[in-house]
Amino acid sequence: MGAGPALRLEGIGKRFGHTWALRDVSMEVAPAELVALVGPNGAGKTTLLRLVGALHRATAGRAEIFGLEIPGDEELVRRESTLLPPHGFLYEQLTGLENLRFARLMAGTKPSREELLDVLARVDLVRAADERVGGYSSGMLKRLSLARLLLRTPPLVLMDEPYASLDADGIDLVDGIIDELRESGRTILLASHRWERAIRDADRLVVMERGRIVWTGTPAAWAERRDAGGALAGTPGPERAGAAGTPGERPATGSGA
Amino acid sequence: METWLRTWAILWKDILIEVRTKGTFNAMAFFAALVLFIFSFAIGPDAALLRRLGAGLLWIAITFTGLLALARTYHSEEMAGGLEALLLYPGEPRAIFLGKLVGNLVVLLLVEAILYPVAAVLFHVDLGGHFLSTAGVAILGTFGFSVVGTFYSALTLHLRAREVMLPLLVLPLLVPVLLGAVSATAALLTPETAGGLGGWIRLLVAFDILYFVVCTWTFPVLLER
Numbered sequence: 001m002g003a004g005p006a007l008r009l010e011g012i013g014k015r016f017g018h019t020w021a022l023r024d025v026s027m028e029v030a031p032a033e034l035v036a037l038v039g040p041n042g043a044g045k046t047t048l049l050r051l052v053g054a055l056h057r058a059t060a061g062r063a064e065i066f067g068l069e070i071p072g073d074e075e076l077v078r079r080e081s082t083l084l085p086p087h088g089f090l091y092e093q094l095t096g097l098e099n100l101r102f103a104r105l106m107a108g109t110k111p112s113r114e115e116l117l118d119v120l121a122r123v124d125l126v127r128a129a130d131e132r133v134g135g136y137s138s139g140m141l142k143r144l145s146l147a148r149l150l151l152r153t154p155p156l157v158l159m160d161e162p163y164a165s166l167d168a169d170g171i172d173l174v175d176g177i178i179d180e181l182r183e184s185g186r187t188i189l190l191a192s193h194r195w196e197r198a199i200r201d202a203d204r205l206v207v208m209e210r211g212r213i214v215w216t217g218t219p220a221a222w223a224e225r226r227d228a229g230g231a232l233a234g235t236p237g238p239e240r241a242g243a244a245g246t247p248g249e250r251p252a253t254g255s256g257a
Numbered sequence: 258m259e260t261w262l263r264t265w266a267i268l269w270k271d272i273l274i275e276v277r278t279k280g281t282f283n284a285m286a287f288f289a290a291l292v293l294f295i296f297s298f299a300i301g302p303d304a305a306l307l308r309r310l311g312a313g314l315l316w317i318a319i320t321f322t323g324l325l326a327l328a329r330t331y332h333s334e335e336m337a338g339g340l341e342a343l344l345l346y347p348g349e350p351r352a353i354f355l356g357k358l359v360g361n362l363v364v365l366l367l368v369e370a371i372l373y374p375v376a377a378v379l380f381h382v383d384l385g386g387h388f389l390s391t392a393g394v395a396i397l398g399t400f401g402f403s404v405v406g407t408f409y410s411a412l413t414l415h416l417r418a419r420e421v422m423l424p425l426l427v428l429p430l431l432v433p434v435l436l437g438a439v440s441a442t443a444a445l446l447t448p449e450t451a452g453g454l455g456g457w458i459r460l461l462v463a464f465d466i467l468y469f470v471v472c473t474w475t476f477p478v479l480l481e482r
Binding site: 050054055056057074075078079082083085087088089090091092093094098102103105106107108109110132 | 258263265267273274278336337338339344
């Protein structure tokens with residue numbers, strides 16, 4: 001890992017068929033920073049996280065993660081990052097414990113049952129450890145995903161809708177995990193359409209819309225903007241790019257850091 | 258070590274899912290036996306003819322049945338949200354191919370363990386005399402089949418008409434493997450009408466090695482979307 005930014009994106013674009021999911025996305029994230037990607041459904045948040053995690057390949061542009069380049073160093077990037085996916089990527093026919101065992105084996109280490117139960121205890125799922133995941137509720141699935149995340153926490157943690165499907169206890173659990181990750185110096189890129197949670201957590205907000213970054217700035221800058229009546233209709237977010245700035249706010253040219 | 262653990266993880270996970278769902282294996286075994294029965298009834302009671310055609314009919318049944326298995330190679334990942342489910346875990350991507358390959362190989366060999374005795378009865382051939390040699394040829398043929406099939410199953414995963422595309426792409430490539438397997442099996446089971454066992458086995462081994470090296474080497478490219 002070099003001394004530069006944890007993450008640098010330059011002109012990233014991603015096309016699925018004839019549709020551009022991302023266009024000309026450029027931003028930087030400093031080490032140990034928590035950046036929240038916010039925006040409506042279809043804004044490109046999930047696609048961006050998957051590109052950064054080297055799960056998808058960009059159609060245009062380049063990315064640099066702790067000095068590792070995409071395209072080129074995808075496998076190393078996967079070692080330096082982990083993703084909390086929105087829909088689990090869990091196997092319904094396996095139990096919660098078996099899903100974690102699989103994750104551990106895939107990471108190249110043999111786990112003990114006790115070790116896995118400890119992780120499940122952290123997300124309050126021990127009682128369902130030996131139940132098949134197909135019978136889990138959506139909240140339980142999210143908790144199991146969080147348990148899998150806790151098995152391996154590399155320097156860059158990507159969280160896609162971490163609060164989705166969770167009750168109040170679950171939201172507190174995610175907050176606790178995020179606090180813990182921050183204290184240990186992890187860089188976090190978090191995508192959420194829940195503005196209030198993103199504002200609580202983030203050092204910086206990156207607002208996306210239709211595959212582009214339209215605004216970036218601190219939560220305080222966004223709050224000022226909202227109080228000044230600049231929020232986007234239907235959301236508590238700031239108005240579109242190019243509007244007058246407030247302290248801590250950056251122009252929406254896609255440059256984030 | 259890490260590669261082998263990852264290979265084992267995929268194999269363990271797929272076999273566990275298969276044991277719990279029993280979907281693929283039961284259907285394949287039933288389908289394969291059905292194909293053999295249909296051939297047997299279609300050809301009639303001519304024992305000499307059945308013996309002569311037995312090896313070919315057996316491998317046709319294995320091929321059809323194998324295509325069913327290949328189409329489901331990445332089914333558990335599709336149900337879990339896509340191949341990205343496997344990319345979440347860093348490490349040698351070829352381990353994914355190896356795990357899936359061994360999984361297909363095990364399932365197909367288990368089906369063949371049922372199929373060969375059924376074929377022996379229906380086609381009037383004696384397996385006992387060349388049991389080990391016949392098993393060896395079955396393993397070589399099934400290995401080549403599984404290598405090509407596992408690779409192309411990943412290649413066609415995101416195609417709209419993949420149920421059609423998979424056999425269209427796989428079958429032409431399997432010609433040398435099937436030719437070697439059918440001819441070697443025939444040379445063992447009906448030596449009075451077929452020969453050249455050594456040559457066919459060398460062909461099988463050569464294509465198995467070639468396909469294994471090429472498919473394993475290029476597999477990581479298939480994971481990129």
